[in-house]
Amino acid sequence: MRACRRRDASAARPWRGRITLTEGADDRGAYLECADNGLGMGIRELTEALSPTGTGALGHCALVGDLSVTTRRPDGPVLRARVSESGVPPRVETGEPGGDSFTVVRLRPSAPIPAGVDLLRAILWVADYEVTATGASGTETWAAGRLSAGAPIGAGDPFAPDAARVAALVIPTASPRVWWCDGEGGVLTDGLWTGERLFGAVVNLTGTAGGGDEAEVERLLHAQIPSLLAEGADVLDHRWLSALTPRDPGLADAIAARAASEPDRPWTMAGHQIDLGRVGCFPADEALFRAVSHGTHHPGREVWWMPRQVQLWRLLAWRDVAGFGGLDTTGTPPGPLARPSDQVLLQDGDAVTRGRLYGPGPQAWLDAGRPVPWGHVLTAARATGRRVAEVVDRLASLGFEMRPSRRSPSGPRRRTCGCSATRATVCGRGSTPPRRSRRDIWPRPVSSPACRPVRSPAGRRRSPGGGSRRSPDGSRRSGTSSRTPRRCPPGRNRTTTSC
Numbered sequence: 001m002r003a004c005r006r007r008d009a010s011a012a013r014p015w016r017g018r019i020t021l022t023e024g025a026d027d028r029g030a031y032l033e034c035a036d037n038g039l040g041m042g043i044r045e046l047t048e049a050l051s052p053t054g055t056g057a058l059g060h061c062a063l064v065g066d067l068s069v070t071t072r073r074p075d076g077p078v079l080r081a082r083v084s085e086s087g088v089p090p091r092v093e094t095g096e097p098g099g100d101s102f103t104v105v106r107l108r109p110s111a112p113i114p115a116g117v118d119l120l121r122a123i124l125w126v127a128d129y130e131v132t133a134t135g136a137s138g139t140e141t142w143a144a145g146r147l148s149a150g151a152p153i154g155a156g157d158p159f160a161p162d163a164a165r166v167a168a169l170v171i172p173t174a175s176p177r178v179w180w181c182d183g184e185g186g187v188l189t190d191g192l193w194t195g196e197r198l199f200g201a202v203v204n205l206t207g208t209a210g211g212g213d214e215a216e217v218e219r220l221l222h223a224q225i226p227s228l229l230a231e232g233a234d235v236l237d238h239r240w241l242s243a244l245t246p247r248d249p250g251l252a253d254a255i256a257a258r259a260a261s262e263p264d265r266p267w268t269m270a271g272h273q274i275d276l277g278r279v280g281c282f283p284a285d286e287a288l289f290r291a292v293s294h295g296t297h298h299p300g301r302e303v304w305w306m307p308r309q310v311q312l313w314r315l316l317a318w319r320d321v322a323g324f325g326g327l328d329t330t331g332t333p334p335g336p337l338a339r340p341s342d343q344v345l346l347q348d349g350d351a352v353t354r355g356r357l358y359g360p361g362p363q364a365w366l367d368a369g370r371p372v373p374w375g376h377v378l379t380a381a382r383a384t385g386r387r388v389a390e391v392v393d394r395l396a397s398l399g400f401e402m403r404p405s406r407r408s409p410s411g412p413r414r415r416t417c418g419c420s421a422t423r424a425t426v427c428g429r430g431s432t433p434p435r436r437s438r439r440d441i442w443p444r445p446v447s448s449p450a451c452r453p454v455r456s457p458a459g460r461r462r463s464p465g466g467g468s469r470r471s472p473d474g475s476r477r478s479g480t481s482s483r484t485p486r487r488c489p490p491g492r493n494r495t496t497t498s499c
Helices: 002-010 043-050 058-064 116-123 214-223 238-244 249-260 285-293 308-322 342-346 349-354 374-384 388-397
Strands: 018-026 029-036 065-072 077-083 093-097 102-109 130-135 138-142 170-172 178-189 192-205 468-470 476-478
Touching: 018 116, 043 065, 043 077, 116 130, 116 138, 116 192, 178 214, 192 214, 192 238, 214 249, 238 249, 238 285, 249 374, 285 308, 342 374, 342 388, 374 388
Parallel strands: 018 130
Antiparallel strands: 018 029, 029 102, 065 077, 065 102, 077 093, 130 138, 170 178, 178 192, 468 476
16 A cells, blocks of 8 residues: 555556455465555665565564565566565565566465455455455455445444444545544544544544544544535434534534524424524433423423423423423523533533433432532533633523632631731732742741741740740740730730730
């Protein structure tokens, strides 16, 4: 594949690359052969590729059997080399020059290997060039730049012998690197599946972007939202968007906002044609609507698995569409337009992190009668990719209050030095004291002219823990003086200022 890319990049005229994989056998035993019409290799590239410490992987293949390579650069000589398990350095033979470039690699394994065609079908989902594989299980062909019809999209284990495609709908987009699907897709690297699953889409990362580049995947998916809303793209509906929400709330919000801006596109939920611009999209709407329609819930009463204010907010949004009666809307505002990520915000942290948006029981939802803890706000912000302030504002618009933070008291903080200075004006200096170092175990008093430690009448500092001190005549006495301390003048604080 790399040789074909190199020739494609250097070709001056349109060129069609081809790769052929063949499983066969001859008088020397079974072999696996791969041939391409790429750029080919010279003596230096061939020597490096056959070395176990080189830049190529051919030298590592020689460790499991005999390996022979035949290659030629454009209009260059034919080069032949062979490497065996014995560890003998390869010897390169040179043939006549002239002809088109190619490379043929034949491996004779010393031990049985998995069927090449079945393995290639499981991992090669998109081929940049035409690929044909022939083996005992038949022949498989990959068209250039197209998602393979045999790719096991949505299969639990693509490497299983009976692995088959589970996704029923696969929608191509304007980009040759993105396909929307109605189930579990995946992230590819240069067309190869690397084990990274992705709901609702198949994304092929090529070039400098490798597997795990979440920012590039998000950019490609957001750019192809119009293809998801095009005519004939039947992947998008309420259930698909609800399943996408716990996995990627930001993308679900963007898709719902784009769908709401196109009133001509039909949107059906629970058998009703609705306008997303008026109702919004809330994943739990279908379950709530089913409960109301089947008589298991009376409008205006509390659903046991949903907070009352959330239930009333959704019923009011659906009132004009579904004709719900018996709703007392006196003094009830209509509420904001629902987003898919609102359900992520309204569920507890465990439900958000595990993606349980439909777990029954009130424990999966926030308690409308209690303030929202800040831990939930941080978890929801991380899950939705939004800023903390945006999450707080959205919860407030939905009628939920935040728990007061202990780090932001409503009143001034008093210091323990005994004076009446607040945090803003510490001891009359007009600024907060410097932070204590980690070595300071006990808080130290702040030294300032207006707040000094008390001195004894003899001019010496009092010992807060008692003990012996020397008197002016040199004799030792206890820390508690038998002399009566001198009284402070009126207006002085004896505990904080010197007399």
